[in-house]
Amino acid sequence: MSISPGISPGISPAVYIVGAGPGDPDLMTVKGARLLAAADLILYADSLVPSQILQTAKPEAQKIRTANKTLEDILPLMVEQVRAGRVVVRLHDGDPCLYGAVHEQMDALAEAEIPFEMIPGISAYQAAAAKLGLELTVPGLVQSIILTRISGRTQVPEAEELASLAAHEASLCLYLSARHVEQAQAKLMAHYPPEMPIAVCFRVGWPDEKIWQVPLKQMAALTQRENLIRTTMYIISPALAAKGEAGKLRSRLYSPTHNHLFRGGA
Ligand SMILES: C[S@@+](CC[C@H](N)C(=O)[O-])C[C@H]1O[C@@H](n2cnc3c(N)ncnc32)[C@H](O)[C@@H]1O
Structure with missing residues (x-):
């Protein structure tokens, strides 16, 4: 995959709520990394997202740590940037749908008529x-x-x-x-x-x-x-x-005695 900082073809101004994965930068989705590379503003939960994750960000991108911020602090920043035509990435650790406190962010963005999209991550x-x-x-x-x-x-x-x-x-x-x-x-x-x-x-x-x-x-x-x-x-x-007991607990899916739609019997 090649990521060109500063080039964001087809990425419209919006808030992208990106799952950063567990910490290893290689475990972010290609879509998440592409958005991160295009972002003008990155808000990240620094207590749970290691700074190495930001390695593909544009050098000029504004990066804001959010561990000590409230939704009331963060929301106006996101709204202002998207209204000015910029790409905002809100990075959450793991998958945002799990213990991510994204529910209230998405409601507030919808109320402010700011487009947003959630990109899953590895939990x-x-x-x-x-x-x-x-x-x-x-x-x-x-x-x-x-x-x-x-x-x-x-x-x-x-x-x-x-x-x-x-x-x-x-x-x-x-x-x-x-x-x-x-x-x-x-x-x-x-x-x-x-x-x-x-x-x-x-x-x-x-x-x-x-x-x-x-x-x-x-x-x-x-x-x-x-x-x-x-x-x-x-x-x-x-x-x-049960690790090491595969002989006793083998899945039928790849068993030679089990036929299914894609592997008919002889
Ligand atoms: C606020 S929750 C967010 C969970 C995250 N959205 C996910 O999908 O993994 C934070 C908790 O997730 C777990 N967690 C997140 N990242 C972890 C990691 N890299 N290693 C171990 N536990 C982790 C821990 O239980 C931590 O207290």
């Missing part, structure tokens, strides 16, 4: 599964993925309580929960076996990435020992323990 759970070499949906074992968090300053609705989601024993990817890890561990252990391996994934895709696999019963102790507070996600999945 932390996908990057973590890739690093672990892990399929989260292993036939005969687990076929659902739950993306959730524990209640903190943002309350989780009662019907989505972690303990009740854990009862499904699905592949559960836990965001935003390191500060309340003891509580999370206790709720998970109500349903998953305490010895089941889980993954603790810190800053996946960042230069200081660390990933540990420990029994569920050590999830809180490890988090506290390593002082993990932010940018940590947990993968709790029966698929982790």
Whole structure:
């Protein structure tokens, strides 16, 4: 892919809400990188988006960190730039549709009659599964993925309580929960076996990435020992323990005994 800074054919003035992916600049979509290279104004959540992500931006692009800003600070900047015919990129970590606080931004932009578009990104759970070499949906074992968090300053609705989601024993990817890890561990252990391996994934895709696999019963102790507070996600999945058991849990899709539409029987 070649990206020419300053050349933005076919990119109309608008706010592009771009998923930056987990941190590794190579994990942004081609569309996201193309928009970033064309942007006149880039607003980025600096607490979660590493600055290397901005390497393809035009040198003259205005770059504003948003960790210490409110929507009321950011909105007028976006509106003014788009009305002046410029391209604005609002960069969010991972995929903007997950814990991105984009809902209120999009409502406010729509109200101000500012065109906007959301560009998906790779979420932390996908990057973590890739690093672990892990399929989260292993036939005969687990076929659902739950993306959730524990209640903190943002309350989780009662019907989505972690303990009740854990009862499904699905592949559960836990965001935003390191500060309340003891509580999370206790709720998970109500349903998953305490010895089941889980993954603790810190800053996946960042230069200081660390990933540990420990029994569920050590999830809180490890988090506290390593002082993990932010940018940590947990993968709790029966698929982790089943790694290396492909013979027993093989998918039918590529099995020689399974015929389907694209691979008829002899
Ligand atoms: C505000 S949420 C945003 C999630 C993001 N939109 C996504 O799709 O990954 C931030 C939380 O996502 C998780 N997270 C985001 N990036 C991560 C990364 N690179 N490594 C590990 N966890 C990450 C952590 O749980 C972090 O506290």
